[in-house]
Amino acid sequence: MQDEKKLVKDCLKQHPAAQKQLYELFAREMLGICYRYTKSMHDAEEVLQQGFIKVFQYLHQYRSDGELGAWIRRIMVNTAINYLKRRPQYQLDLSFEDAHLHPVDNHQPDLRVQMKDLLNLVRQLPAGYQTIFNLHAVEGYSHVEIAKMMGISEGTSRSQYARARGLLISWLENHGINDKKDYYAR
Amino acid sequence: MPGKTFEEQVRQELIGLRLEPSQQVWETLAVQLQQKHKRRRIFWLLMLMLCLLGASGWWWIQHNTDLAPGHAWTTHADNSTATKTTTTTTTPILPERIQPDTTPSTVISQTTTIPAHQNRDKNDYAGTADQLPVKLLNRQAPRTNASVNQSGRYTLPVGNHQKSALSKDLQREAVPENGVIKDQKSQPIPAQDNRIKQSVTAAPAFRDTVVISEDSKKSVVSAVLRLPPSDTTATEKNTRSADTAALPVPTHQPVDSTKASVTPATQSAGKSGWSWAVQVLGGLGGTRKSIGSLFAAPDPLRAYNPIGSGSPGSGAGSGGTATGAIPVVRDGASLGFEVAMEKKIGPKQRHLLGLSAGYHFYTTQLKVGARTAGTLLFNNFNVSNQTGYYFASRDSLNYTNYYHFLEAAVQYYIPFSFLKANMRWHTSLGINYLLTSNGLHYDYSGNAAYLFQNNSLFNRLQLNTGSGLDMQLGRKKPVWAGLQVDYMLGNLSKQALSDQHLFRISAILRIPLQKPARK
Structure with a gap:
């Protein structure tokens, strides 16, 4: 914790070495987050880069009583969402306003999924589904929070999540995860 | 992962995902951070330059004493003649800048007063010893050089192209022998003091020209005055101390915007x-x-x-x-x-x-x-x-x-x-x-x-x-x-x-x- 504080102080003084140290400390974890929200490693790296620019730009707003990693994670998630919002295909995914709440399929499949396979399946979802699934299932945001973050209604968030979840489960059950061969394509 | 919900399984699997970014990400990031830092410095440098420019502009303006446009002028005389001599005119287009004469001159500066003529009667200027209170002159006509010529006339020299017009003006508005002060409409106004006769000229070309003449000594102080409004108090004070002096005092009056523009x-x-x-x-x-x-x-x-x-x-x-x-x-x-x-x-x-x-x-x-x-x-x-x-x-x-x-x-x-x-x-x-x-x-x-x-x-x-x-x-x-x-x-x-x-x-x-x- 003391090291983090000193690191932040040095970064605020624009010390390049401290900036690099901060980057190296969190880059892997943050790239994992970015990768989940994007369709390619290149896009993920762009989000990572933009996210770190924001981190260094707004580091003075970071309160040292909180966890630095969590603060950076929030920035990365928001950067990823903003990045995706600029993509036309992503906007098409969320262009409709679905007022009907789709009931969540409570079927709990007995799955033994490997991270690599699951990750690839999630990334094959349409961008809107993928984002909402990540935000809700992985990051733990509520639908109200997701609606605020993405500028959609809570109902849309719920329905998108339900569809994403249903798609994933059906892929996992019907086609088997071994059919998804494309791993971490850069 | 039996016993766990689908969301829990997914979270457990994906939350710990870590991937190694390529080296290029950091290189680009470092360049961009440096650029931002440099831009910030350039921004502050530009701001500093702007401030300096603004400050120098302000200083320059503050040290300039030219008249602002559109001031109205009121001439004051002593109480007995005030009602008749008070005239108000809109500031005209001023004549060309007064140029220094070739004759040796007594320069009027911020604190200079015109020394009295050696033969001048001290009583001519009541309460002001033997000096003409020209502090106002100094501020009103900062570029003018006053001089005393051999005939004992106080003159403020003008440029060559102005001389003819000014001399004509002075001749036309010469101090009247009958001891009256003329306002700009040339209506005769009796002067209180016979020894000092002053006239305010308001000829078309030089409405601001003021001629203060001293009959007995045949001294004439003529000046093309430009009075900024801040000089009102000083002008009035000095005018009163000169007893019968009729000097222009600016007042803030509606301005003819067509002219002022x-x-x-x-x-x-x-x-x-x-x-x-x-x-x-x-x-x-x-x-x-x-x-x-x-x-x-x-x-x-x-x-x-x-x-x-x-x-x-x-x-x-x-x-x-x-x-x-x-x-x-x-x-x-x-x-x-x-x-x-x-x-x-x-x-x-x-x-x-x-x-x-x-x-x-x-x-x-x-x-x-x-x-x-x-x-x-x-x-x-x-x-x-x-x-x-x-x-x-x-x-x-x-x-x-x-x-x-x-x-x-x-x-x-x-x-x-x-x-x-x-x-x-x-x-x-x-x-x-x-x-x-x-x-x-x-x-x-x-x-x-x-x-x-x-x-x-x-x-x-x-x-x-x-x-x-x-x-x-x-x-x-x-x-x-x-x-x-x-x-x-x-x-x-x-x-x-x-x-x-x-x-x-x-x-x-x-x-x-x-x-x-x-x-």
Whole structure:
């Protein structure tokens, strides 16, 4: 914790070495987050880069009583969402306003999924589904929070999540995860 | 993972995902952080320069004592004649600046008083010992040199071209022998003191001319006075102490805006009629494809499209599919510093002709991809970039194109009044030379698009046109503020099918330069 504080102080003084140290400390974890929200490693790296620019730009707003990693994670998630919002295909995914709440399929499949396979399946979802699934299932945001973050209604968030979840489960059950061969394509 | 919900399983699997980023990410990030740091320093440097410029302009104005336009004048005399002698006139267009005479002179400075003539009766100036209280004269006519000639006349010399008019005026308004003071309508007014007769001249050409004559000594103090409003108190005080002196005192009265609208330009004009000013412009600049799209969003397809296909994914020079999107272009900040001069023209001297020269700085914002060291040969131009690096055409990094220009321009001003405010519409035509730039060009190499620097692809000489509206701020020390639109008529880029016309919408501040008083 003391090291983090000193690191932040040095970064605020624009010390390049401290900036690099901060980057190296969190880059892997943050790239994992970015990768989940994007369709390619290149896009993920762009989000990572933009996210770190924001981190260094707004580091003075970071309160040292909180966890630095969590603060950076929030920035990365928001950067990823903003990045995706600029993509036309992503906007098409969320262009409709679905007022009907789709009931969540409570079927709990007995799955033994490997991270690599699951990750690839999630990334094959349409961008809107993928984002909402990540935000809700992985990051733990509520639908109200997701609606605020993405500028959609809570109902849309719920329905998108339900569809994403249903798609994933059906892929996992019907086609088997071994059919998804494309791993971490850069 | 039996017993766990689907969400729990997913979270457990994905939350700990860690991937190794490529080395290029940090390199690009480091470059961008350095650029931001540098930009911040440049911003503060520019702010400092602006502050210094503003402070020097303010200092210059503060040390200038020329009369503000549009002050009304009231002449005061002693109580017995006040009702008859008080006249109010709108400030006329003042005569040319008074030039020093060749005769040895007693210079009136801020604290100088005119020494009394050796034969002058001390009682002539009640309560003021033997000195004429000319503190007001000093402030009113800072550029005038007073002198005492051999005949014992106090004179304030004027330029050659003014001498004849002034002498005629003085002769016509010579101190009347019958001891009366004439107001500007030449109505005889009895003077209280026979020994001192004063007349206030208000001849058409020199309404501000005041002649204070001393009959018995045949001394005449004549001055072309310019009274700033702040001198009212001092003037009144000194006037009373001079007992019978009739001196002009400015009062704030409604101004004839038609006349006033043209006076500021002539206030500081020299013998040649040119008045000088410095101008600062600041606003938003960018590139447009034509003058008709000035207020539309930037069009990157026209600004950065050497292929002309409009689609980044096709038509890449040698065929095949190109990668790399056409860059995102945004408008950027723009600044300008100019020295300007202007002169009244036209049969009625109502319009103004202006000349200006200065430095102008345009920017546009681009999104680029990662920077790569090396040089490339491009499909359309067999030139490699000059800097030893180029950028991928993506939207991950911000890049600012800087364009530094020298400009010489001619302006035409039409003054008018609107809601009692003095305003001017102006239009200009200028020639610009691109000194240097870091602007990027867009082209394909193989099937990939890149952005690169090559200043030989710029048309360095540019014609520009502009128009704007100015409003006068302040009466005493007037400055002009307004809005101006500039547009470069020539295409900045030599690349085929690229239309890059620089434009700028800016706020403009014009600070007249007036020569400080001679000491």
